Amino acid sequence: MLPIKFDYAAPENLAAAAKLLHENQQARILAGGHSLLTAIKSGLISPSLLIDLKKIPNLQDIKLPQETGGILQIGGMTTYDQVATSSEVQKNYQALAEAANSIGDPQIRNWGRMGDIFAYRDLACDLLAVALVLEATFHLTSANNSRVITADDFISLGIQTQWQIPEILTSIDFPAPISRSGSAYEFLKHPASGYVICGIAVLVELSANDVVDKCSVAVTGATSYPLRLSQLAHRMQGKAPTPKNIATAANLARESITTAQVSNQELTIVADRYASSEYRHHMIGVLTQRALTRALKQTQIP
């Protein structure tokens, strides 16, 4: 049972939705409703109006790089299942396909929408780590403005505003991968809730002379905020992709996490009844090693 009364609107275009959001400070965007309705039922929030985006055209599309001039564009109302089963995503954005496919169960993936990335005040979100390493950009619209921000800025904005962002996420864009690149998402899930205990997303690019040109690693779930491990990226540059160097990178991932900061906020390693901070810290290294090994395999020219 829903303990409060609220109005409902299903506008047919983005401008009308943005106007409603602007005019009603207590309004909330309704995507699939999984997180939102749970929050209403448990009394965490009491919105006066739900603005359902389902009738707005183009928000539920995946536009392929061939159609957009090189960008993979995922609409805010696209389901996780659409992303996980897209052949383009599976072929060229493996980390994204793997993270989308790891979310919840088939019902959650069939109904949950990409725009729900806004919901994550607890930040145990699989997709934000992938957005960081694949250098996604977020397209936001409000009544007065439209803007594009990077994944790093999106996370900082979320931390600063407690994710109360009075804007509509219209799409998330991913740049085309270069030819000798690979990505992977490795994760450890809570067996009951399915939420991520530790998730590691990796993107690697190899140069023509077979050394690492770029190595981007991000962690989610294990830390208070998802973050990119920048020190590791610098230290891996120019290194040969050998098992020894991968093991070194995994150790570095563990070391660099202890000094990392996001948006000037101290970072803590999460501890709960299921997994201690020491265990999560250890898993950061284990999962980095696995993800790097798999991502590097994709860089091999057949």
Ligand SMILES: Cc1cc2nc3c(=O)[nH]c(=O)nc-3n(C[C@H](O)[C@H](O)[C@H](O)COP(=O)(O)OP(=O)(O)OC[C@H]3O[C@@H](n4cnc5c(N)ncnc54)[C@H](O)[C@@H]3O)c2cc1C
């Ligand atoms: C059983 C269960 C298991 C789960 N497991 C995982 C997991 O393993 N990994 C994981 O990452 N998540 C997990 N989740 C979370 C899941 O991803 C979300 O609950 C679900 O996808 C919510 O999506 P939704 O489309 O239903 O969003 P809604 O509930 O409709 O919206 C959630 C919030 O996002 C805002 N919002 C949604 N779309 C937009 C938009 N386009 N613009 C602006 N604001 C928007 C809404 O206003 C609301 O505040 C799990 C959830 C459940 C219930």
